[in-house]
Amino acid sequence: MLKIYNTLTRTKEPFQPRVAGKVGMYVCGMTVYDYCHIGHARVMVVFDTVARYFRYLNYELTYVRNVTDIDDKIIKRAIENNEDYEKLTERFIEAMHEDERALAVLPPDIEPRATQSIEDIISMIKTLVAKDLAYVGTNGDVFYAVNQFKDYGRLSGKNMDDLQAGERVDIDLAKRNPMDFVLWKMAKTNEPAWDSPWGFGRPGWHIECSAMSTCCLGNHFDIHGGGMDLQFPHHENEIAQSEGATGEKFVNLWMHNGFVRIDDEKMSKSLGNFFTVREVLKQYQPEIIRFFILSSHYRSPLNYSDEQLNDAGSALTRLYTALRGTIVTSNELIDQDYKNRFEQAMNDDFNTPVALAVLFDLARDLNKAKSHEPQKIDSLAATLKILASLLGILQADPEAFLKGSGNNNADNKTIEQQILARLDAKTTKDWALADKIRNDLKEQGVILEDSPDGTTSWRRE
RNA sequence: GGCUGCGUAGCAAAAUGGUUAUGCAGUGGCCUGCAAAGCCAUCUACGGCGGUUCGAUUCCGCCCGCAGCCUCCA
Secondary structure, eight states: OOEEEETTTTEEEEOOOSBTTEEEEEEOOOBOSSOOBHHHHHHHHHHHHHHHHHHHTTOEEEEEEOBBOOSHHHHHHHHHHTOOHHHHHHHHHHHHHHHHHHTTOOOOSBOOBGGGOHHHHHHHHHHHHHTTSEEEOTTSOEEEOGGGOTTTTTTTTOOHHHHHHSOOSSOOTTSSSTTOEEEEEEOOTTSOOBOOTTOSEEEOHHHHHHHHHHHHHOSSEEEEEEEGGGIIIIIHHHHHHHHHHHSSOOEEEEEEEOOEEETTEEOOTTTTOOOBHHHHHTTSOHHHHHHHHHTSOTTSOEEOOHHHHHHHHHHHHHHHHHHTTOOOOOSTTOOHHHHHHHHHHHHBTOOHHHHHHHHHHHHHHHHHHHHHOGGGHHHHHHHHHHHHHHHTOSOSOHHHHHHHOSOOOOOHHHHHHHHHHHHHHHHTTOHHHHHHHHHHHHHTTEEEEEOTTSOEEEEEO
């Protein structure tokens, strides 16, 4: 039985789909004005893994992840770059897709964009205004009247009075209540704008997600996800908008992933302490990044450091080494014990660290089978590869992974030649020469491994 | 100040009211010409103080420390 932690109730709940056998999941995606950093990668990988697991459990999943392609930051960046804002967003959407593919993140089923959903957004705002949940402020912007929505603050555990007691900066006098938030923002000269009953402008950030999610998945759907920081105010506002407009319950289950940190501090654009995915990819194989992300539970903080990435690389190397030389053919050989243990881990709120631990136990068994019980090799290897596929890892050719890491110099052909030379030296028992060749390669980051059958395999460290 | 959450061995990271997590690193052994890889064995734990309990790292309370949200942020 799959259990998932629900932010709304702060407990793990047995997962109950709204419609038997089907799941609708919406995840807040990127605002595309810059390259994705490792924090964004975490969202993509985490929810990709969730999506893979739902499909594995035979749910008919509709996975929606939006793209925010119009907002203040985009406009600002476009002006800085002296670039058309649509060119800018196209560029970064393409870059995002490249990063996704590198990280083995399967594309969502639907990827709606704010600028392509303007009609839906306007119609939702109209409804909110008609229901008196929204009003036009003194500056012409349309605001949501937070006081009109009784459950406001429930998701994030905020109390309205406490919030108002807090020191809020820049209270916008156009609003009736400082907590009210923008639904429709009037355009300044030369800003991108769409016509609306309130004049030319653009949607506020929160409304687009309400409009796009309900359009794609219906007024009421199963799962809504995103980073922790979106809990308040973004998701709180989404609930107020959607439930306010439709009069129906919006989402059953809210999932929030933890942050990536650097030196125990949140990685974020505003702090400037972020690493982009493509930056990290220059140093590490993409699968190492994915493994690193899955090596901690999705709700825990994840500290980013070279040491951690290197460890992830070593760990993956161990798994691929176990898989080396095996041939995976059929699914029917899958080992039930390991499958059960793996599913148990994943069923417990997607506990990927435990799921990975199962894979390591499996790898040890596989290594043992290689020397003692060859008849078990095929089944164990198949089990390892199939279970790993649910996490989006171990799908590459082991040799390709083991030889492919590193940013070093020696080309494969030279390495192979050196190995042949060393094998000659070994047959004449010229250990000095054999060891010299091995050491020279080692200095270039190439590790040699002699096998009992007289051949030598190699990998990059 | 209010509200969340966290504090596990050298590092990372899980589970659990009494029994091996797991990975990397260390130590000893097997294997090897020597290595590497692999296998076997093994050393480092549960922030502090109280309480509940036959027994707590695990439940409860307090304290200390850390992070996040309360403003755009995955």
